[in-house]
Amino acid sequence: MSSNVEIGKKAEELVAPTPQNTPMANAPLTREALSRPTVGTIGEEEEDGAAATLAGNPALAAIVQNRLSTLVGRSSGYVESLPDHIKRRIEGLKGVQVEHSKVEAAFQKEILELEKKYAEKYRPLYQRRAEIVQGKAEPTAEEVTAGEKSDELDEDDEDEEEDAGPKVSLATAQAPADAEAGIPEFWLTALKNHASISELITEADEEALRHLLDVRMTYLTDEAGFKLEFVFDASKNDFFSDTSLTKAYYYQDEVGFSGDLVYDHAEGCKINWKEGKDLTHKIETKKQRNKNTNQTRTVKRTVPVESFFNFFSPPKPPAEDEDVEDEEALEELDSRLELDYQIGEDLKDRIIPHAVDYFTGKALLHEDLDAFDDEFDDEDDEDDEEDDEDEEDGPKRLGVSAGSNMAGSQEPQECKQQ
Incomplete structure (x- = not known):
């Protein structure tokens, strides 16, 4: 069984009101704020009526849940009760929909080809960014001036800008002769300012990620999908001998219900850890x-531990002929797959294209504004619901929360060696 996660599907994201741009500080976000599909939970003020009844009676709640689960996907009987000539027309509409799906698939493939075309246009810009970050080159006065003008356009608080006084341009500034080259811990900071990734990075991981030189994305040539590459400074990396770690995401041939491409699976790589430096395992000693x-x-035994580098051992969907009887375990696996795909999608579409904005915290500021708009709309909806409840005291609509965990992995490929 493959996990059908639609690429175009985004969820509301909760972010911190102030951006963080220091790598040693935890990014001000929690796993509940991940950009992944979620279902709202029941608010405390709503825990009355039917919700309170079920909350106070676990046995009744279990009965209701079991009954509801048997109704999912079942027909109401309406379509089956229609005359044959109406059923025939419905089947004809399904045939039209089949042709529509073919056009959708062709449309998505053309979009993918267009993305590949522009990826080549982005490539020299990313190379230029890498040169500046790694200290191989200094930005030109023109590049600095363009960046400063961009900051001026993004100013939202005019009073704060006036109080700060006139800004001094850095276009002609020169670095001291003994200054450190490049931008230290650029990618570590950018990654820690992303909600889901910051939750994966441990203090031990930071030591290795300080030597992360670049994060790249390339589209696959033989199959639909893309590959992420994390490039490290091998001369300073005390943890593994690989110069780069890779992970590929593959799409299914068909499109999803909403017309988007659907993820099929991901493949990571084997990390060649140096002796005693494996960040994904620890050794327990017992007498x-x-x-x-x-x-x-x-x-002595080796046990797995949480680590960002588990990202390169992605969860594996069950095979088509594999019968998974434990529904709870299957739901947990689905959550892990969704989280894994969402991280890959965010790296491709957000972090890599806008790395400097994640480093400075600007990306968090923009996401915070979006979240504020969503929360404002939600408050209006809650007020409307309260007004309706005053007029008529009826049962509440129940909701559930979606969780996620990390475990299980694909068989890894070999990572690049120096």
């Missing part, structure tokens, strides 16, 4: 005593 001889022995 055992023989009951007969009273001798003791020390047993």
Whole structure:
């Protein structure tokens, strides 16, 4: 079974009111704020009526839940009750929809080809960015001036701008002879200012990610999909010998219900850890005593731990013929797959194209404004619901929350060696 995650599907994101641009500070976001499909939870003020009844009676809640689960996907019987000549027309509409789906698939493939075309136009800009970040080149006066003008256009608080006084241009500024080259910890900071990725990065991971030189995206040539590449400074990396770590995302041939491309699976790579430096595992030591001889022995075992680098061992969808009886485990796997695909999508469409905005925190500011608009609309809806409840005291509509965890992995490919 493949996980059908539609690319165009975005969810509301909650972000911090102030951007963070320091790599040592945790990004001010939680896993609940991930840009992934979610379902709203029941508010405290709504826990009355039917909701309160179910909350106070777990047995009744279980019965209702089981009953509802049996109704999902079942026909109401209306279509089956229609005359045959009406049913025939409905089947004809389905045939028209088949042709529509073919056009949709062709449309999405053309969009993908257009994205590939413009990816080549972006490439020299990303190369220029990498040169500046890594200290291989300094920005020109023209580039600095263009950046400063962009900042002026983005100013939202005129009073704050006036109080700050006139800004001094950095276009002609010169770095001291002994200044550090490039922009230290550029990619670590950018990644930590993204909601879902910041939750994956541990303090130990930061030591390795400080040597991250570049993050790149290329479209696959033989199949529909894209590949992410994390390039590291091998001369300073004490954790693994790979010069780059890769992960590829593959699309299915057909499009989803809404006309978007659908993810099929992801493939990571094997990380060649240096001895004692594996960030994804730890060694537990335990002493055992023989009951007969009273001798003791020390047993060591390797256990997995949370780490950003688990990203390169993605969760594996169950096979088509695999029967998964544990529904809870299957739901957990689906959540992990959605999270994994969403991170890859955000890297491709957000972080890589707008890396400097994630480094400075500007990206968080824009996302915060979007979240504020969504929250404002939600408050209006809540007021309307309260007015309706005053007029008529009826049962509340129940909701559930969607969670996510990380585990399980694909068989990795080999990463690049120096």
